[in-house]
Amino acid sequence: MNINSQISSDTMLSAFQNDAKTSGSTSKSSSKLFNELLETSKNLPSTSSDLGAILLSVNEMKKRAQEMRKTIPHDSNHTKAHYLLAGSGLEFHEIESSLKNLKSSELLTEQRVAQGYNDGDLDTYLHIKKDENILSSIEQSLSLAAKDFDNFINQNFNLDWKQRKDEVRESFGILVKKRQDSSNYDTTNLAPLDPNGPIFWGKPPGSGILDGDLNSNVNGNHILREKFEKYAKIIYRFNNSRQSHNDDFQLTKEFIAIFQNTTDSKYRQLLDGWEIIDNATNQSPNIVEFSKKYLENQFLSYVDNLYSKNPSEGLPTNVNKIRAFIDLKLKTGENTWKFNNLTIVNGIPVWALIFYLLRAGLPQDALEVVVNNKLSFKKVEQSFLTYFKAYVTSPDHRLPQEFVSRLHTEYNQHIKNTLDSDPFRLAVYKIIGRCDLTRKNISSITLSVEDWLWIHLMLIKDDMDMDDPVYERYTLSDFQHTVVSYGEYMFKNYYLQALLLSGQYELAVQYSYKINEIDAVHLAIGLAANGMLHVSSYKKDELISVNDGQTRINFVKVLGNYTKSFKYSDPRIAVEYLILIALVNEKEQIEWAYEALRELILETKEFTILLGKINSEGIRIPGVVEERRPLLQLEDQKDFLYKITEQAARRADEERRIHDSLLLYQLSEEYDIVMSIINKLLGELLSSTDLNQSLFRLNDNSETNYVLMAKKLIEVYINNIEISKKVQARNKETCIVLLKLADIRASFLARQWQNTLQQIEDLDLIPFTDESSTRKRAQEFTHLDENILKNIPNLLIITMLCISNIIKQLNESDYQSLTKKQQIDSLKRVAKNCMIYAGMIQYKMPRETYSILINIEVGL
Template identity: 50%
Template sequence: MTQNAETAVVPVSNGKRLLNELLESSRSLPYRDSDLGSIQLGINELRKRAHELRKNTIEIKSEENYTKAHYLLAGKVSIDEVASNIKSLENNNVLEPRSKINTQQADLDSYLRTKKDENILSAIEQSLSATARDFDNFVNQNISLDWKQRRDEIRESFGIVLNKQASHTDSKSQNGNGNKSISWGKSFKLSEDNTSKLNVNANYSTRRKFERYAKVVNELNNSRQFTKTLENADSEFDLANEFIQIYQNGSDSKSRQLYESWQIIANVNKGNFKSTNEKSFKNQVVARSRTFLELQFFEYADAIYKKKVTEKGLPTIINKIKSFIDSQKLNANGNLLVVNGTPIWALIFYLLRAGCQEEALNLVLEHQSVFKKVEQSFVPYFKAYVSSQDKRLPQPLVTKIQNEFNHHIKNSIDGDPYRYAVYKILGRCQLSRRNISNIALTIEDWLWMHLMLIREDSQVDYDPIHEKYTLSDFQEIILSYGNNKFSSNYLQVLLLSGLYDEAGKYALETDEMDGVHLNIGLAAYGLLQKSTQETVNKTKGARFSKLLGSYVESFKFSDPRIAVEYLILICLFPDQIETCHEALRELVLETREFAILLGKINAAGVRVPGKIEQRKSLINLENDFLNKITEQAAITADKEGRIYDGLLLYQLSEEYEIVISIVNRLLGEFLSNTELEQSLVDGNSETNPILIAENFLSLYQDISVKNKEICKSLLKIAEIRQYYLEKDWDTTLKKIEELEILPINPNSDLGTTRLKAEELTFLNENVLKNVPNLLIITMTCVAQKNEQINSGPFNGGIKDDKLKELRLVAKNCVIFAGMVQYKMPRETFSLLIGLEALL
């Protein structure tokens, strides 16, 4: 104990200076009861130091419990006296307390070890960082690639249109419009700031609605394709009626609005009106809309008549209109001219409103005496109007009725308001003021009244400017009023006034799915293409294409077949054929549903058309386009490592040399990466490389001899593997010798072995990567045959000869492997040496 104390105080001479410096430095170190605040240590180091501190504390306490046995060891030295002297020195601060010295030494050792570890780790980190920086600098200095430009070049090589001001990459689409064609997908937007947020798979109700719509669109395309094939226009699909069936049972206001809207569309398209003349088309819109409103009103009047069970008289048209007038309580108006209890002018007006002009004329003729007393010339006016084919009075009568209207009717304070309305309709009087006061008109009545006053024929050119009223004028009024004026009937108003583009936009704002199909219906009937809004003619097709692209975006991955059905509708606009092709191309590349969209090859080698090819007559699809899109998809699949997709696509594009190259690569990798004890044929002809290769060789003969021989060699290796699995060692060695790759003939000399090794340089890489497995199989077969001979019934001479031949084969294989070991895995070479040692 004394010796240890003295050693702590008085260091040896050759380390005196160093220990004094360490002792002096240790004074600034924390004691073991400090908070260790000045040393930043990790949690592991703190745990280790805490353990050492606890250990030191235990040792110090144990030192205080020494026994009297020290007298036997120290002889005549009084340990108590020495201890007392040391204690005195410590109390006088001559010596540091032993407990502190021991603790400081432990803390110092631990600190130095920690610093050493930290320095080593820091040096390693600095070295790694410097290496990384050097590598980055090397790459920046030696590899200069514009990745964005490279990406664009690759996309352009695939035929994908980029959003540039330059023209379409396909030279066929280059024209005066420059960037006429647009890219489908994310760039297909309803507007620049709005994309579709629709999710057709959001819930059961939405999905069911989506499927019902998709079924109608599919039937529409079936009909279009059938019609185009037979060139028979009479078989046109009744699209409007299909949608009417969907909405007719709806009870909510939106369903009723769509139901009436499709009725309007169906009515406008009656008779398959195909005129391309703008004026004729406008007249058609006005006439059909007017007819629709008249029929709608008559059905309403008929429903009122049927509800009045106490109604007397026959159910004639006159009686039904009278019943309607009675329900409106018009008799209370003292200004009405009443004949036999019926307001005669109101009856004429509502007969015209119901489209019953002949009945109105009969009524007028029955009451000629009444009209001659009041309006002597009215009967000739009305008779001429009803008899006219275009419902227009001859010019002399027009002048006469307008003079009479201006002098006697328009300023009449107590006149019958219905007389005012009838005169305005017959003579198109005072068109500068088209409203009718003192008559409560519904929105439908108001529309009908304006449609009665519109004229688009050539005679309108002779009318005074203030007396002209065309469909375009009426449309301006509708748009100026807007949605607030017509409330929930705005969609019907837009359709009835020929504002088909505006109707399509408004329907989209109300409900995207419903709006998309309303636009499809309008385009299918040619109403969008022939819309009377001339200012948007140039952008109609582009807007329709974006609309369909945005809608398809919501389900193209889940339902690629349905996506095709919608995208081919882009060709309803003749100027959008290139856009349609572009959209289909991107659909194929993005969804990668190649078998569904482009087709497949069946077991007999016959091409099965995909969805796009099935609809080729609807999109002006040419074979070169199909081959082009297939080849582009094949290149994409090959770049992304999707081998089976690439195989299919290259077959579809009839690139058989590329197909056999892919088959060889696939088969070579399969054979080299499969364990030798594993079966190679699983029976799946679509994914098993061996079956794929066999099937391809049997179907296609028009391929190069070189690729065909490579494929046959790989199939022979597969056959060798099968014999090896069956433990048919003799047949396995025989088949390997027939390959003429390995020098397994026992008579082969060193020169022959070297020549075989040199020939590997010219061996196809797909076959070459299987050489290690062939060597292992050969050596395993040799080892197995060696064991069979040693344990078999062979006499001495024959046995020795056979064993010698096997050793020569093994020797040749090892020498061969040694000559080409730079191409061999280390494990393979080690295994060959081990197998040779067993012989």
């Protein structure tokens, strides 16, 4: 059924129903029949969505029914109705009779309408009709607009809305956390943004140091760009301070300022991480000692802050501050505590006080508490004062072996398994005696993440004797494995700090990629600047690798990947980052810094910005890279020119990037190489261009045309004495000859035969009048510079064509004189000399050249 049929059918059903209601003469059987028809029509297939809904007034339906009836011939066999009503259960002859009854009813209705007009209701009818037309137009417009909008959406927005939401969030700089299946979580691979994508070294584009897989494009949105610029300014000032040997610049404090006002828990990790790194600067290289001290100072600062908000009676001594802390954290009422089995002395839980004084890094204060309360200790605790005094006074806070054995015995017999034992007593014994290391946690005490880390650090002993039993061994390496095995899931938003405090700086950088990639890069820079980062060779594909038990990070890759998104938009800033590769003062890293800079130079082609330029007076104006020479350990300019500029020029030459290699050799002050290249280019241009074709193109300039380029260079190289000394005389002479050949070509193309011939004679490359020198010139042919040599065949052809044209002009002239005959004879002698010369060297010229020369000579 076509669309018109569908519309007609639906409209007819409505019209039939209305006509049946208005006609008083319609029989009950007809009404019943059409009621059945109406009900049955509900089983018909619905129209397509393109038709829209039919919402018409009664008068509009009557009008459309009348128009449709007019289009149906009187003798119609109602074929379409057959299709329409097929399967409806109605007999067609019954329908036909009903239609006849409706027709008579229609005549009655028309008569009544006509009478209504005569009765003065025409204005009312027209008013109603107008309103119906307006409403109909509005409905039709809305329907079409809705349909067009739906079609547009279907055609243009076939999207995964989850993905679209993530893209919108990322465009505003909101971190979109990648989902992971927690059941398959691997703590050895902590970077879901895949910073470990492989980079393959080689010549193809997109495979170098600067083509990594950083997901964040610093030019992607305003927020990222703003963060990028903040970091870039810090790095620029950092490099300035390094170059001027200014020790006042504090890199980590600059980075801390970026996160100072952050409230996001993820970014709070970075702030805490930077504070750890800042505290590690100029501190003991011993990771355990530094981390313990950091956690103790952090806790004491927290206690001080808490005390300032809730001051208690008495002097603000360390002991009173810790007592106030205990009251706030452990008391549940006036004389009630969270733990039922605390040892209370004068209203103070004495073991908790000792524990938290140790936690705050106040062992001397803790010793005073022990001494003052020695009479309060139980019988089994009487020897504790001896142990604790030995522990506090020991330089490394280690007990003598004899005390260790006795303390372990008392711990195992009287403290470890006592049900009503004070949990803080157990914790203190465990810490000072390193007891029961098979169970390092103290489950009966609610510990923060910082407390947990501190206790584990207190239990570490790296200077283990081989005779020590296995169960008493707990090293930094063991602790590091414990932290990684628990992973991010256990530490939540403290995992970065846990990695840093356990000395796993490389894994801390890898994990921070999950927080923010740009921040992760700068975390690596901060760690490298403080000498805390172990780096791997760039040849390794992984971001993180383990060599000889030492975790290493691919620092070259970290910085190379980062500069990927702005190396073209901000090449100056890219330089500031790439020279940081040499922060790790290792020979291999420095070499990779050189390679990264060469790659940046060749990819961006920003030669003037990066390497500088040599002006028309031959004076060198340095670029960004040269200004940073001291940071690359390239104090000598010659060393810089060789290792950076000239090597880049050689690479461009190997890749047949002629213009780039010319500029780079020029900047590396390899002027003789520049002259050799330009001679080669000019020689090829002259020898390969048709004689009737110009050597110049529209809009040519000294940077695009080899002739103009050679003229500019030869002028500088001859006029500047210092540069002229660096260029071989043969190369300069060759360039001058080639430029004269270019002038000859220009005169020849302008049909200046006499002038062209004079220029050729002045050039003195081929024999003109001296027949005796012909053989000598033929012998010298092979000794000519190859760039000149390849142009001799064209020069001979130009000479012969000029002679031919001059002779032709003379022969066509009207005057006859002895001078005219002498001119022609002289020209023919020149042609003869040229042919003799060409015959001697014909096998050193293209095969067709000699044939062309013979044909020209025959026509003379």
